[in-house]
Amino acid sequence: MDFWLILYTIDWILFAFVGFTSFYLLVFAIASLFERHATVTKARRQNRFILLIPAYKQDKVVLHSVNSVLSQTYPQRLFDVVVISDHESEITNMKLAQYPITLLTPDFAESSKGKSLQYAMLNLPKYKIYDAVIILDADNVVEPEFLEQMNDAYESAGTRAIQAHRTSKNRDTSSSRLDSTFEEINNSIFRRGHIAVGLSAAINGSGMAYDFEWFKSHIMKVRTTGEDKELEAMLMRDEVFVDYFDDIHVYDEKTRTPRELNIQRGRWASTQLHALINNIRYLPSALLNRRYDQIDKIVQWMLVPRTIMMGIIMVMSIILPFIYMTIAIKWWIIASVVLFAFALATPDDLIDKNWDNDFMYAPMITVWGIINIAKVAFNEMGARYKSLTKLFRRLSPRHYK
Numbered sequence: 001m002d003f004w005l006i007l008y009t010i011d012w013i014l015f016a017f018v019g020f021t022s023f024y025l026l027v028f029a030i031a032s033l034f035e036r037h038a039t040v041t042k043a044r045r046q047n048r049f050i051l052l053i054p055a056y057k058q059d060k061v062v063l064h065s066v067n068s069v070l071s072q073t074y075p076q077r078l079f080d081v082v083v084i085s086d087h088e089s090e091i092t093n094m095k096l097a098q099y100p101i102t103l104l105t106p107d108f109a110e111s112s113k114g115k116s117l118q119y120a121m122l123n124l125p126k127y128k129i130y131d132a133v134i135i136l137d138a139d140n141v142v143e144p145e146f147l148e149q150m151n152d153a154y155e156s157a158g159t160r161a162i163q164a165h166r167t168s169k170n171r172d173t174s175s176s177r178l179d180s181t182f183e184e185i186n187n188s189i190f191r192r193g194h195i196a197v198g199l200s201a202a203i204n205g206s207g208m209a210y211d212f213e214w215f216k217s218h219i220m221k222v223r224t225t226g227e228d229k230e231l232e233a234m235l236m237r238d239e240v241f242v243d244y245f246d247d248i249h250v251y252d253e254k255t256r257t258p259r260e261l262n263i264q265r266g267r268w269a270s271t272q273l274h275a276l277i278n279n280i281r282y283l284p285s286a287l288l289n290r291r292y293d294q295i296d297k298i299v300q301w302m303l304v305p306r307t308i309m310m311g312i313i314m315v316m317s318i319i320l321p322f323i324y325m326t327i328a329i330k331w332w333i334i335a336s337v338v339l340f341a342f343a344l345a346t347p348d349d350l351i352d353k354n355w356d357n358d359f360m361y362a363p364m365i366t367v368w369g370i371i372n373i374a375k376v377a378f379n380e381m382g383a384r385y386k387s388l389t390k391l392f393r394r395l396s397p398r399h400y401k
Contacts, residue, residue, distance in 0.1 A: 028193030029341040043155035047131035049079040054116035055138035062138040074147035084116040114227035137206040139253035157243040160211035169251035176254040188345035191244040201244035226271030236294040276301040
């Protein structure tokens with residue numbers, strides 16, 4: 001084939017994917033500037049909550065998290081705390097056992113957050129009645145008014161799922177500050193921006209409240225390590241609107257090293273890919289039935305991961321001018337659009353004296369992030385190949401002889 005034909009084909013295919021992702025991000029970044037929520041009023045009804053805290057080898061932080069949860073101004077008779085201590089040390093378990101909580105100690109051969117949540121629901125006392133379940137991570141810390149705010153928000157929202165504002169509790173390294181920035185960009189685009197236009201917010205891995213009966217029946221259907229994406233897909237199929245409350249904070253421990261940050265990004269790319277593969281079949285029916293939240297969610301999972309997107313933009317913007325200057329101009333424009341969208345979505349309070357130095361690490365994180373995501377993709381293809389091979393072997397005539 002002709003070199004220029006190959007170049008133009010690759011160029012426009014990549015530009016189409018990146019351009020669509022950039023446009024999506026820009027639209028919701030602009031939408032995030034417009035506030036939709038009115039002031040949440042004091043709820044007349046006090047719900048009964050159960051807080052589930054899955055902990056996997058998090059001895060250093062889980063006690064701090066439990067202390068913050070037990071220090072609530074909300075009436076103690078109206079909430080219970082369950083810690084699912086999976087592979088925590090004996091000393092940590094002994095300390096946890098002294099708190100007024102329910103301590104569960106499963107010993108999974110292959111641990112996952114979904115398994116821990118399932119284990120908790122299966123081991124709850126049958127006589128206990130709850131209105132809502134709140135999921136927190138073992139490294140999360142909440143303010144004393146957290147449950148009061150969640151109760152007011154839950155009653156105000158009038159829906160079966162709400163998401164609080166998860167934000168950073170540490171910004172002591174360049175990686176943690178970048179992670180904090182990425183988190184707030186996600187909050188702006190995928191939560192505040194979506195709520196502003198009337199679409200469901202994306203759920204996080206923690207800081208969520210679900211209707212107890214809905215969660216009890218649906219958590220048992222989770223099969224992968226990406227339990228949040230599976231629950232999100234179920235919410236969309238059940239047409240449950242997910243509301244977001246920016247003023248209710250859940251403080252989350254951020255990664256402190258580039259390696260941890262890249263591993264995290266690779267894991268997120270893996271769960272996004274799984275979510276897309278498992279839910280793409282629902283897109284035609286969602287389009288026919290005008291389920292806009294479900295359509296948006298599937299489209300969201302189709303977006304190019306931002307690490308890969310920035311890598312593609314950098315490579316094309318640098319290399320193409322040496323080949324043919326004209327075709328590089330559109331990549332410079334799209335780079336400006338993406339940076340503008342990220343600037344709109346970044347809160348002003350994150351712009352501090354460390355800002356310039358932190359972003360010196362961004363190209364390195366992008367490169368290693370692409371490598372990690374590539375590993376995820378190859379592993380996924382390998383797993384799919386093995387499963388298809390096993391299927392063909394079962395279907396082959398030899399299998400029945």
